[in-house]
Amino acid sequence: MPISVRKPEHNPLHILKSSLREKGRPATIAGPMVRYSKLPFRELVRQYNTDIVYTPMILAREFVRNEIARVSDFTTNEDDRSVVVQVGCNNVEDLLKFVEMIHPYVDGIGLNCGCPIREQVREGIGAALMSEPELVSSMVRAVKEKYGDKVCLETKIRIHKDLEETVRFVKMVEEAGVDYITVHGRTKNTRSSQPADFDAIKLVKETVSVPVVANGDCFSMEDFHKIAEYTKVDGVMAVRGILANPALFAGHETTPWAAVEFFWDLASSYGLPFRITQHHLSQMLDKLVSRRLLKEMNELTCLVDLxxxxxxxxxxxxxxxKGFATAIAPVWKTDREELARM
Structure with missing residues (x-):
């Protein structure tokens, strides 16, 4: 059955502009994760107050040239809304071909200008684009000139060591027609163990008139509200936080057992690969079981054993x-609860 036409209420730009007015808070966003923000996980986090969900980054060059890449990299369904596909690209030609192929099946397209992975930077995509504002602007302009409001286009950036460069960058992409900007408050060389720079995100918000999304260090609703209040952004994105706790935006401090059962149902129904399934469950159980039990689970080698x-x-x-996906705490077999706390 073909996917129906996208609805205006699922457009990320509409959600970002209306969330504070309609929900009393900025938009809640699950960011792109290599391998891990696939369809089952996207469906899971939508059960827990997540407004916008990203796909993993897709390489435009591979996607437009290779049918196998298209089949393996992107899956969706009628309920996969609001969804933003993130793309890695460094030229206008590939980006336009990518947008033409995928835009009927998504609500927004995000150009990745922030991924610090060495292989991606070497290929001139991701964080490599942070030193190429003219190139990024030309890609944004080409898409918006061809599609206008038919395509919601985002750029996801990191900050520069010299914030004047960041200001110049965001002014240029705004002038080129970008619909909104997501800012990860770290440079491409800043370790994730170092705090995100929310002053830099606040500066971007004060610099541009398009909506701005804050990314970095959102691990709880307390973090969400602090980030939103300090930066005055239109949306807050969680990545590592929501991978560990898919119910983060519903106010749960740790993963509720209901989410584990729901994820198992989705992963098995959609056929999520074993290692990806195992990693998701390992992240979810991290604060629910002992180190010993977690290690035991991570050493399993097949889905049946898991x-x-x-x-x-x-x-x-x-x-x-009866009672599927309703429990908050893990439901242990009778003699296991004490073992789990060892």
């Missing part, structure tokens, strides 16, 4: 079971 491990330790309800 399912058996969960059934040995927990009462893991399936969709047809």
């Amino acid at each position: 399912i058996d491990w969960f059934d040995d330790h927990f009462i893991l309800k399936r969709r047809m079971d």
Whole structure:
């Protein structure tokens, strides 16, 4: 069955502009994660007050040239809204081809100008584009001149050591027609263990008139509100925080057991690869079980053993079971709760 036409209320720009008025808070956003923000996870976080969800970054050059890449890199369905596909690209030609292929199936397209992974930078994409404001502006302008309001286009950036360069960059992409800007408050060389620079994000918000999204160090709703209040942004993006706790934006301090059961149902229904499934569950269980048990789970080597491990330790309800995806705390098998705390 074909995907129906995108609805205006799912447009990220509409959500960013209306969220404070309609919900009393900035938009809640699950950011792009290499390998891990695939369709099952996107569906999961939408159960927990997430307004906009990103796909993993897709390389435009591979996507437009290779049918296998298209099939493996992007899957969606009728309920996958509001969804933004992130693209890695460094030239107008590939970006226009990519947008032409994918824009009917997404609500927005995000140009990645911030990924610090060495291989991506070497290819001239991701954070490499932070030193190429003219190139980024030309790509933004080409898309907006061709598609106008039919395509919602974002640029996701990091900051420069010299913030005057950041100001120049965002002014240029705004003039080129970008719809909104996401700012990760770290330079491409700043370690994630160092605090994000919210003064820099605040500066960008004060510099441009398009909506701005803050990215960095959002691990709880307390963080969300502090970031929003300090920077006055239109949306707050969580990445590592929401990977560890998909219910972050619903106010849960740790992953509720309901989310674990719901994720199991989605991962098995969609056929998520074993290692990705295992990693998601490892992140979710990190604060729920002992180090020893977590290590035991991470050493499993196949999906059948992973399912058996969960059934040995927990009462893991399936969709047809009464009370499926309703529990907050883990539901242990009778003799396991004490073991989990060891």
